[in-house]
Amino acid sequence: MTERKGYAGNGLVHVKNPHLDSMDEDVLYHLNLGTKTHNLPVMFGDVKFVCVGGSPNRMKAFAQFMHKELGLEGDGKDLKDICAGTDRYSMYKAGPVLSISHGMGVPSISIMLHELIKLLHHAKCCDVTIIRIGTSGGLGIDPGTVVITDIAVDSFFKARFEQVILDNIVVRSTELDKDLVEELLNCSKEIHYFPTLIGHTMCTYDFYEGQGRLDGALCSFSHEKKLEYLKRAYDAGVRNIEMESTVFAAICGLCGLKAAVVCVALLNRLEGDQIKAPHEVLVEYQQRPQHLISIFIKKRLGLYNQMELLDNAFFLNN
Ligand SMILES: O=P(O)(O)O[C@H]1O[C@H](CO)[C@@H](O)[C@H]1O
Ligand SMILES: O=c1cc[nH]c(=O)[nH]1
Secondary structure, three states, X not given: OEXXXXXXXXXXXXXXXXXXXXXXXXXXXXXXXXXXXXXXXXHXXXXXXXXXXXXXXXXXXXXXXXXXXXXXXOOOOOOOOOOOOOOOOOEEEEOOEEEEEOOOOHXXXXXXXXXXXXXHHHOOOEOOEEEEEEEEEEOOOOOOOEEEEEEEEOOOOOOEEEEEEOOEEEEEEOEOOHHHHHHHHHHHOOOOOOOXXXXXXXXXXXXOHHHOOOOOOOOOOOHXXXXXXXXXXXXXXXXXXXXXXXXXHHHHHHOOOEEEEEEEEEEEOOOOOOOOOOHHHXXXXXXXXXXXXXXXXXXXXXXXXXXXXXXXXXHHXX
């Protein structure tokens, strides 16, 4: 069974679940939010950009950075974790930007997305763009390169996500918004201190054996087999590997959200498996997708001007 996308064209977030209408309350358990306990339209009704990434600290830093970039009141240092009542996910808001952590892997991001999308629906949010800003292993590209995903593929290099529902396998499309990919590539032209490219992103269910690493607690294949697989992935158009993009593309697409995946490569997997760059280098790499997305958001809001090119030096020195 294959499911297709459904953009209804009214800009609203679609939940495709008839049961929700008959519930008098919706408890978003893992976010510690709910329709009876919180006024979701007041708290979130103005959200236009949702950025997600694995790490709570990264998503807090991104919200603080956007707070500053959007010229919002205060220094943003005291932004509160909206999900503070739970330690499953962290959520911060800076004006129209919502920044949420999703943990590692498909099940973790999937749970977060179900509750986030219901939140956006209950809050009556309109015209929301959602972007995953993550880290990844590069394939034949220099560490520090930022990859904008055109197609999220599975371990067989296929643009699909298989969801087990009851005892059926439902195949979902992992297509991403093509115009958004181009818009993001255009934004990247404003940044000159790191390369950005468009490529396929392979999503796996594991960091070690699932990504062809030789350095896990288990490994049953040779160095040659690993390289043969990764080179086939490269030839199929894969430029980076991470662990959430297919389910992210599938769920967001079905719910009418324009979605993009922008990940920095921490290493070139054709050259090794261990992530050995110093901490400061890894921190700076993680800021690269954030920098690109800040330009995108400011351009969308009409707040970007060429003078900001000078500000880009900030990222070189911090
Ligand atoms: O840096 P994040 O966003 O967590 O993304 C990548 O990093 C984690 C593995 O280290 C996986 O979640 C993978 O997708
Ligand atoms: O190699 C890598 C690096 C970051 N995240 C991944 O999933 N793989």
